[in-house]
Amino acid sequence: MLLENAVCTLEDIKAYIDEQEAGFTFFTRNGLKTCTVCMETKDVVAFGKQEQAKDSMNPRCKQCEKKKRIADEFYTEWTLEGVGTVYLKRYKSRAGGISWYLVDVKGEFISKRCADCGEMKLKDGYSESNKLGGVRSICRECDGEHKVGYRAENAEHLKEYMRQYQAENADHIKEYQRQYRAEKRNDPTWVEKQRERQRQRYVKEPERFQAKEAKRNALKRNLHAEPNWANNWADIMERFHGRCALTGDVLDESQGNSHCEHFIPLSWGHGGTSAANCYPLRSDLNISKGNRNPFEWFQAFKDRYGLSQDRFDELVLYLAMRNDMTPEEFEKYVYWCERNKRTPEECAEDTRPSSEIFKEAQARGEV
Ligand SMILES: [Zn+2]
Ligand SMILES: [Zn+2]
Numbered sequence: 001m002l003l004e005n006a007v008c009t010l011e012d013i014k015a016y017i018d019e020q021e022a023g024f025t026f027f028t029r030n031g032l033k034t035c036t037v038c039m040e041t042k043d044v045v046a047f048g049k050q051e052q053a054k055d056s057m058n059p060r061c062k063q064c065e066k067k068k069r070i071a072d073e074f075y076t077e078w079t080l081e082g083v084g085t086v087y088l089k090r091y092k093s094r095a096g097g098i099s100w101y102l103v104d105v106k107g108e109f110i111s112k113r114c115a116d117c118g119e120m121k122l123k124d125g126y127s128e129s130n131k132l133g134g135v136r137s138i139c140r141e142c143d144g145e146h147k148v149g150y151r152a153e154n155a156e157h158l159k160e161y162m163r164q165y166q167a168e169n170a171d172h173i174k175e176y177q178r179q180y181r182a183e184k185r186n187d188p189t190w191v192e193k194q195r196e197r198q199r200q201r202y203v204k205e206p207e208r209f210q211a212k213e214a215k216r217n218a219l220k221r222n223l224h225a226e227p228n229w230a231n232n233w234a235d236i237m238e239r240f241h242g243r244c245a246l247t248g249d250v251l252d253e254s255q256g257n258s259h260c261e262h263f264i265p266l267s268w269g270h271g272g273t274s275a276a277n278c279y280p281l282r283s284d285l286n287i288s289k290g291n292r293n294p295f296e297w298f299q300a301f302k303d304r305y306g307l308s309q310d311r312f313d314e315l316v317l318y319l320a321m322r323n324d325m326t327p328e329e330f331e332k333y334v335y336w337c338e339r340n341k342r343t344p345e346e347c348a349e350d351t352r353p354s355s356e357i358f359k360e361a362q363a364r365g366e367v
Contacts, residue, residue: 006193007079010111010120013088016076017100017113017120026098027055035061036098037071039090059092071098078102082162084169084176086110091132101132104169105176109133116142124161206253207234214260214273222347224272224354232275233260244282245315246298246307251280259286263319264334267291269342270354276322279315293338295331323355333358336367 023041024034034041036059048065050058058065075087086102093099093115101112102120111122115137126135127143136143166173184190202209211233218225226232237251244251244258251258261281264271268291271277281289285305289297298312313327320330336358350357361367 007081009081010122013078013080013102014113014118014120016088018118024098026059028057033057035059035064036090036092037061037064037069038074039098079180080110082166083110084173084180093137099132099137106172112137114139114142122158122161124157203254207237207258210253210258210260214262214278217266218273220344221266221269222344222351223266223269224274224351226272226274229273233278236275236278237280240280243280244285245279245318246285246311247282247305248311249282251282257283259283261286261289263294263315264337264354265291268337269344269347270337270340272353274353276319276353276355279319294334325355332367336361 020039024039025032025041026034026036028044031044032041033044033047033055035047038061040061042061044057046061046063048058048062049056053059060069063069071090071092075089078086078088080086080102083104085105087105088100088102090098090100099113099115100120102110104110109123109132111120112126112133112135113120114125117139119139121139123133123135125139125141126133126137127140128134129136131137198209208230211230214233215225215229242251243249245261249257259281260273260278262271262273263277263279266272285307288301288305298307301307302309302312316327316330320327323330323333325333333355337354340361358367
Protein backbone atom coordinates (compact mmCIF):
# COMPACT_ATOMS: atom_id res chain seq x y z
CA MET A 1 0.00 0.00 0.00
CA LEU A 2 1.32 3.37 -1.01
CA LEU A 3 0.99 6.27 1.37
CA GLU A 4 0.41 9.74 -0.05
CA ASN A 5 0.65 11.83 3.06
CA ALA A 6 0.56 15.38 1.80
CA VAL A 7 -2.88 16.99 1.74
CA CYS A 8 -4.10 16.75 -1.82
CA THR A 9 -6.98 17.69 -4.07
CA LEU A 10 -9.12 15.62 -6.42
CA GLU A 11 -6.99 16.96 -9.27
CA ASP A 12 -3.87 15.52 -7.65
CA ILE A 13 -5.54 12.14 -7.40
CA LYS A 14 -6.61 12.32 -11.03
CA ALA A 15 -3.03 13.11 -12.06
CA TYR A 16 -1.85 10.09 -10.08
CA ILE A 17 -4.39 7.85 -11.81
CA ASP A 18 -3.41 9.16 -15.25
CA GLU A 19 0.19 8.36 -14.48
CA GLN A 20 -0.69 4.86 -13.28
CA GLU A 21 -2.91 4.13 -16.23
CA ALA A 22 -0.27 5.15 -18.72
CA GLY A 23 1.56 1.94 -17.80
CA PHE A 24 -1.50 -0.33 -17.79
CA THR A 25 -2.48 -2.74 -20.48
CA PHE A 26 -5.55 -4.69 -19.45
CA PHE A 27 -5.70 -6.51 -22.78
CA THR A 28 -2.60 -8.43 -23.76
CA ARG A 29 -0.14 -6.25 -25.62
CA ASN A 30 3.39 -7.25 -26.60
CA GLY A 31 3.04 -10.28 -24.36
CA LEU A 32 2.23 -8.15 -21.31
CA LYS A 33 -0.99 -7.78 -19.39
CA THR A 34 -2.07 -5.83 -16.29
CA CYS A 35 -3.96 -7.69 -13.59
CA THR A 36 -7.22 -5.89 -12.64
CA VAL A 37 -6.78 -6.92 -9.01
CA CYS A 38 -3.16 -6.28 -8.02
CA MET A 39 -2.59 -3.89 -10.97
CA GLU A 40 0.79 -5.41 -11.65
CA THR A 41 1.78 -5.65 -15.29
CA LYS A 42 3.10 -9.16 -15.88
CA ASP A 43 4.12 -11.51 -18.63
CA VAL A 44 1.01 -13.02 -20.14
CA VAL A 45 1.99 -16.50 -18.86
CA ALA A 46 1.15 -15.23 -15.36
CA PHE A 47 -2.55 -15.26 -16.42
CA GLY A 48 -4.91 -18.15 -16.96
CA LYS A 49 -7.22 -18.64 -19.93
CA GLN A 50 -10.78 -17.34 -20.06
CA GLU A 51 -12.65 -17.98 -23.27
CA GLN A 52 -15.30 -15.29 -23.01
CA ALA A 53 -12.80 -12.49 -22.32
CA LYS A 54 -11.88 -10.10 -25.13
CA ASP A 55 -8.28 -11.33 -25.20
CA SER A 56 -9.25 -14.84 -24.00
CA MET A 57 -7.25 -14.28 -20.82
CA ASN A 58 -8.43 -14.12 -17.23
CA PRO A 59 -8.40 -10.45 -16.14
CA ARG A 60 -6.90 -11.51 -12.78
CA CYS A 61 -3.42 -12.94 -12.61
CA LYS A 62 -2.94 -16.53 -11.43
CA GLN A 63 -1.55 -15.37 -8.14
CA CYS A 64 -4.59 -13.21 -7.38
CA GLU A 65 -6.86 -16.02 -8.54
CA LYS A 66 -5.09 -18.52 -6.29
CA LYS A 67 -5.11 -16.31 -3.23
CA LYS A 68 -8.71 -15.28 -3.97
CA ARG A 69 -7.62 -11.66 -3.78
CA ILE A 70 -10.06 -8.91 -4.51
CA ALA A 71 -9.32 -5.44 -5.83
CA ASP A 72 -10.40 -3.92 -2.51
CA GLU A 73 -7.23 -5.25 -0.87
CA PHE A 74 -5.14 -2.98 -3.06
CA TYR A 75 -5.66 0.68 -2.47
CA THR A 76 -3.72 3.86 -1.85
CA GLU A 77 -4.30 6.18 1.05
CA TRP A 78 -4.60 9.94 0.61
CA THR A 79 -5.32 12.97 2.70
CA LEU A 80 -7.99 14.81 0.76
CA GLU A 81 -8.38 18.50 1.37
CA GLY A 82 -11.39 19.18 3.57
CA VAL A 83 -12.15 15.49 4.14
CA GLY A 84 -9.16 13.77 5.71
CA THR A 85 -8.08 10.23 5.00
CA VAL A 86 -9.58 8.64 1.90
CA TYR A 87 -8.81 5.39 0.16
CA LEU A 88 -8.47 5.28 -3.59
CA LYS A 89 -9.91 1.98 -4.75
CA ARG A 90 -10.74 0.39 -8.07
CA TYR A 91 -13.55 -1.59 -9.56
CA LYS A 92 -13.92 -3.43 -12.80
CA SER A 93 -15.49 -1.18 -15.36
CA ARG A 94 -17.91 -2.35 -18.00
CA ALA A 95 -15.36 -1.66 -20.72
CA GLY A 96 -13.19 -4.43 -19.29
CA GLY A 97 -10.63 -2.19 -17.65
CA ILE A 98 -10.86 -0.66 -14.24
CA SER A 99 -12.25 2.52 -12.81
CA TRP A 100 -11.47 4.39 -9.65
CA TYR A 101 -13.35 5.67 -6.65
CA LEU A 102 -12.74 7.15 -3.21
CA VAL A 103 -14.17 6.13 0.14
CA ASP A 104 -13.51 7.66 3.52
CA VAL A 105 -12.31 5.71 6.55
CA LYS A 106 -15.89 4.78 7.41
CA GLY A 107 -16.33 3.29 3.96
CA GLU A 108 -18.61 6.12 2.80
CA PHE A 109 -18.50 6.76 -0.93
CA ILE A 110 -16.87 10.15 -1.64
CA SER A 111 -15.96 10.43 -5.28
CA LYS A 112 -15.37 8.50 -8.46
CA ARG A 113 -13.72 8.92 -11.79
CA CYS A 114 -16.01 9.84 -14.63
CA ALA A 115 -15.89 7.08 -17.25
CA ASP A 116 -16.03 9.74 -19.94
CA CYS A 117 -13.93 12.81 -19.03
CA GLY A 118 -11.78 10.95 -16.51
CA GLU A 119 -12.14 13.65 -13.84
CA MET A 120 -12.47 12.68 -10.20
CA LYS A 121 -15.78 14.16 -9.16
CA LEU A 122 -17.65 14.14 -5.90
CA LYS A 123 -20.85 12.16 -5.59
CA ASP A 124 -22.84 15.32 -6.31
CA GLY A 125 -21.28 15.56 -9.72
CA TYR A 126 -23.26 12.52 -10.89
CA SER A 127 -26.93 11.78 -11.19
CA GLU A 128 -28.33 8.93 -9.14
CA SER A 129 -28.38 5.38 -10.43
CA ASN A 130 -27.77 1.86 -9.22
CA LYS A 131 -24.10 2.00 -10.20
CA LEU A 132 -21.20 2.17 -7.77
CA GLY A 133 -21.78 4.74 -5.05
CA GLY A 134 -25.42 5.00 -6.10
CA VAL A 135 -24.55 7.26 -9.00
CA ARG A 136 -24.02 6.99 -12.74
CA SER A 137 -20.58 6.20 -14.12
CA ILE A 138 -20.61 9.27 -16.36
CA CYS A 139 -20.67 12.67 -14.68
CA ARG A 140 -23.54 15.10 -15.13
CA GLU A 141 -21.43 17.34 -17.26
CA CYS A 142 -20.52 14.63 -19.72
CA ASP A 143 -24.09 13.42 -19.50
CA GLY A 144 -25.11 16.68 -21.12
CA GLU A 145 -27.57 17.49 -18.35
CA HIS A 146 -26.22 20.89 -17.54
CA LYS A 147 -23.80 21.56 -20.32
CA VAL A 148 -23.87 25.32 -20.14
CA GLY A 149 -22.64 26.96 -16.99
CA TYR A 150 -22.50 23.67 -15.18
CA ARG A 151 -18.84 23.89 -14.35
CA ALA A 152 -19.31 27.06 -12.34
CA GLU A 153 -22.41 25.66 -10.70
CA ASN A 154 -20.58 22.46 -9.99
CA ALA A 155 -17.76 24.33 -8.28
CA GLU A 156 -20.35 25.87 -5.95
CA HIS A 157 -21.87 22.43 -5.50
CA LEU A 158 -18.54 20.96 -4.53
CA LYS A 159 -17.91 23.69 -2.02
CA GLU A 160 -21.34 23.17 -0.52
CA TYR A 161 -20.80 19.43 -0.42
CA MET A 162 -17.43 19.88 1.31
CA ARG A 163 -18.98 22.29 3.80
CA GLN A 164 -21.75 19.83 4.59
CA TYR A 165 -19.38 16.92 4.85
CA GLN A 166 -17.15 18.87 7.19
CA ALA A 167 -20.06 19.95 9.34
CA GLU A 168 -21.45 16.42 9.63
CA ASN A 169 -18.09 14.84 10.35
CA ALA A 170 -16.50 17.63 12.39
CA ASP A 171 -15.57 15.48 15.39
CA HIS A 172 -14.31 12.68 13.27
CA ILE A 173 -12.18 15.00 11.12
CA LYS A 174 -10.83 16.79 14.17
CA GLU A 175 -9.82 13.56 15.84
CA TYR A 176 -8.24 12.32 12.65
CA GLN A 177 -6.26 15.56 12.22
CA ARG A 178 -5.13 15.46 15.84
CA GLN A 179 -3.82 11.94 15.45
CA TYR A 180 -2.22 12.75 12.13
CA ARG A 181 -0.34 15.75 13.52
CA ALA A 182 0.75 13.86 16.63
CA GLU A 183 2.25 11.21 14.39
CA LYS A 184 3.89 13.65 12.03
CA ARG A 185 5.40 15.88 14.67
CA ASN A 186 8.39 13.55 14.88
CA ASP A 187 9.11 13.91 11.19
CA PRO A 188 11.46 16.90 10.73
CA THR A 189 10.78 17.18 6.97
CA TRP A 190 7.06 17.38 7.59
CA VAL A 191 7.52 19.95 10.36
CA GLU A 192 9.66 22.14 8.12
CA LYS A 193 7.16 21.82 5.28
CA GLN A 194 4.36 22.95 7.59
CA ARG A 195 6.42 25.90 8.77
CA GLU A 196 7.07 26.93 5.20
CA ARG A 197 3.36 26.70 4.39
CA GLN A 198 2.57 28.87 7.41
CA ARG A 199 5.10 31.46 6.26
CA GLN A 200 3.58 31.52 2.80
CA ARG A 201 0.07 31.89 4.14
CA TYR A 202 1.27 34.73 6.29
CA VAL A 203 2.89 36.54 3.36
CA LYS A 204 -0.21 36.04 1.23
CA GLU A 205 -2.90 37.09 3.67
CA PRO A 206 -1.38 38.45 6.87
CA GLU A 207 -4.69 39.66 8.25
CA ARG A 208 -6.47 36.34 7.85
CA PHE A 209 -3.43 34.55 9.18
CA GLN A 210 -3.47 36.73 12.25
CA ALA A 211 -7.19 36.16 12.76
CA LYS A 212 -6.82 32.41 12.48
CA GLU A 213 -3.99 32.42 14.95
CA ALA A 214 -6.17 34.31 17.44
CA LYS A 215 -8.88 31.70 16.96
CA ARG A 216 -6.46 28.81 17.41
CA ASN A 217 -5.16 30.35 20.61
CA ALA A 218 -8.67 30.56 22.03
CA LEU A 219 -9.54 27.00 21.04
CA LYS A 220 -6.31 25.72 22.54
CA ARG A 221 -7.53 27.03 25.88
CA ASN A 222 -11.02 25.61 25.32
CA LEU A 223 -12.35 29.13 25.01
CA HIS A 224 -15.16 30.43 22.87
CA ALA A 225 -14.13 31.34 19.30
CA GLU A 226 -16.52 32.82 16.78
CA PRO A 227 -17.26 30.70 13.73
CA ASN A 228 -16.24 32.39 10.50
CA TRP A 229 -13.83 34.43 12.55
CA ALA A 230 -11.39 35.40 9.77
CA ASN A 231 -14.22 37.18 7.95
CA ASN A 232 -15.54 38.77 11.12
CA TRP A 233 -12.08 40.05 11.93
CA ALA A 234 -11.85 41.65 8.48
CA ASP A 235 -15.13 43.45 9.30
CA ILE A 236 -13.75 44.60 12.64
CA MET A 237 -10.59 45.93 10.99
CA GLU A 238 -12.84 47.83 8.61
CA ARG A 239 -14.87 49.21 11.51
CA PHE A 240 -11.60 50.59 12.94
CA HIS A 241 -10.52 51.82 9.48
CA GLY A 242 -7.48 49.54 9.67
CA ARG A 243 -6.15 51.61 12.55
CA CYS A 244 -4.98 50.89 16.08
CA ALA A 245 -7.92 51.45 18.43
CA LEU A 246 -5.78 53.32 20.95
CA THR A 247 -3.35 55.35 18.84
CA GLY A 248 -5.11 55.71 15.49
CA ASP A 249 -1.95 54.56 13.69
CA VAL A 250 -2.54 52.79 10.41
CA LEU A 251 -1.78 49.12 10.95
CA ASP A 252 -0.16 46.86 8.42
CA GLU A 253 0.13 43.25 9.42
CA SER A 254 2.67 42.59 6.67
CA GLN A 255 4.90 45.08 8.51
CA GLY A 256 4.23 43.15 11.71
CA ASN A 257 2.82 46.17 13.54
CA SER A 258 -0.77 45.01 13.82
CA HIS A 259 -2.25 42.74 16.42
CA CYS A 260 -5.60 41.12 17.08
CA GLU A 261 -5.75 42.04 20.75
CA HIS A 262 -7.92 40.30 23.33
CA PHE A 263 -9.24 42.86 25.80
CA ILE A 264 -9.76 40.11 28.36
CA PRO A 265 -6.54 38.08 28.13
CA LEU A 266 -7.05 34.50 26.95
CA SER A 267 -4.80 33.34 29.77
CA TRP A 268 -7.52 34.35 32.24
CA GLY A 269 -9.73 31.64 30.80
CA HIS A 270 -12.37 34.14 29.73
CA GLY A 271 -13.46 36.29 26.81
CA GLY A 272 -12.27 34.16 23.91
CA THR A 273 -11.81 35.19 20.31
CA SER A 274 -14.87 37.13 19.23
CA ALA A 275 -16.09 40.56 18.23
CA ALA A 276 -17.01 41.07 21.87
CA ASN A 277 -13.40 40.78 23.00
CA CYS A 278 -11.09 41.57 20.07
CA TYR A 279 -9.89 44.82 18.60
CA PRO A 280 -6.89 46.02 16.56
CA LEU A 281 -3.90 47.19 18.57
CA ARG A 282 -0.39 48.21 17.63
CA SER A 283 1.98 45.28 18.27
CA ASP A 284 4.27 47.04 20.75
CA LEU A 285 1.27 48.03 22.88
CA ASN A 286 -0.01 44.49 22.77
CA ILE A 287 3.33 43.23 24.02
CA SER A 288 3.32 45.82 26.79
CA LYS A 289 -0.22 44.93 27.82
CA GLY A 290 0.34 41.17 27.86
CA ASN A 291 -1.86 39.47 30.44
CA ARG A 292 -2.55 42.57 32.50
CA ASN A 293 -5.91 43.93 33.43
CA PRO A 294 -6.67 46.30 30.51
CA PHE A 295 -8.05 49.09 32.71
CA GLU A 296 -5.02 49.03 35.00
CA TRP A 297 -2.58 48.70 32.16
CA PHE A 298 -4.06 51.72 30.43
CA GLN A 299 -3.84 53.91 33.51
CA ALA A 300 -0.25 52.83 34.21
CA PHE A 301 1.03 53.22 30.65
CA LYS A 302 -1.07 55.89 28.95
CA ASP A 303 1.49 58.62 29.61
CA ARG A 304 4.46 56.58 28.54
CA TYR A 305 2.82 55.82 25.18
CA GLY A 306 0.96 59.12 24.90
CA LEU A 307 -2.44 57.38 24.68
CA SER A 308 -5.69 59.31 24.75
CA GLN A 309 -8.32 58.67 27.40
CA ASP A 310 -11.03 59.46 24.85
CA ARG A 311 -9.96 56.70 22.53
CA PHE A 312 -9.83 54.25 25.42
CA ASP A 313 -13.29 55.25 26.64
CA GLU A 314 -14.59 54.89 23.11
CA LEU A 315 -13.11 51.40 22.87
CA VAL A 316 -14.65 50.43 26.21
CA LEU A 317 -18.02 51.71 25.04
CA TYR A 318 -17.68 49.78 21.78
CA LEU A 319 -16.80 46.49 23.54
CA ALA A 320 -19.48 47.04 26.19
CA MET A 321 -22.08 47.36 23.44
CA ARG A 322 -20.78 44.22 21.78
CA ASN A 323 -21.32 42.46 25.13
CA ASP A 324 -24.73 43.96 25.60
CA MET A 325 -23.58 45.84 28.70
CA THR A 326 -23.16 49.41 29.87
CA PRO A 327 -19.52 50.58 30.10
CA GLU A 328 -19.80 50.36 33.92
CA GLU A 329 -21.12 46.82 33.77
CA PHE A 330 -18.44 45.93 31.28
CA GLU A 331 -15.69 47.14 33.59
CA LYS A 332 -17.23 45.13 36.42
CA TYR A 333 -17.34 42.13 34.09
CA VAL A 334 -13.63 42.43 33.23
CA TYR A 335 -12.68 42.63 36.91
CA TRP A 336 -14.94 39.65 37.64
CA CYS A 337 -13.10 37.66 34.96
CA GLU A 338 -9.78 38.56 36.55
CA ARG A 339 -10.95 37.38 39.97
CA ASN A 340 -12.47 34.20 38.54
CA LYS A 341 -9.71 32.96 36.26
CA ARG A 342 -10.24 29.50 34.79
CA THR A 343 -7.94 26.69 33.72
CA PRO A 344 -8.44 25.16 30.26
CA GLU A 345 -10.08 22.18 32.00
CA GLU A 346 -12.58 24.45 33.71
CA CYS A 347 -13.23 26.21 30.40
CA ALA A 348 -14.01 22.86 28.79
CA GLU A 349 -16.65 22.22 31.45
CA ASP A 350 -18.55 25.40 30.66
CA THR A 351 -18.27 26.50 27.05
CA ARG A 352 -20.75 29.38 27.24
CA PRO A 353 -19.42 32.86 26.48
CA SER A 354 -17.95 34.40 29.67
CA SER A 355 -20.40 37.31 29.51
CA GLU A 356 -23.24 34.84 29.92
CA ILE A 357 -21.61 33.18 32.93
CA PHE A 358 -20.98 36.60 34.42
CA LYS A 359 -24.57 37.70 33.93
CA GLU A 360 -25.77 34.54 35.62
CA ALA A 361 -23.44 35.13 38.59
CA GLN A 362 -24.70 38.69 38.69
CA ALA A 363 -28.31 37.50 38.79
CA ARG A 364 -27.41 35.26 41.73
CA GLY A 365 -25.97 38.31 43.46
CA GLU A 366 -22.44 36.95 43.40
CA VAL A 367 -20.80 39.92 41.71
ZN1 LIG B 1 -2.90 -9.92 -9.72
ZN1 LIG C 1 -17.25 13.47 -17.03
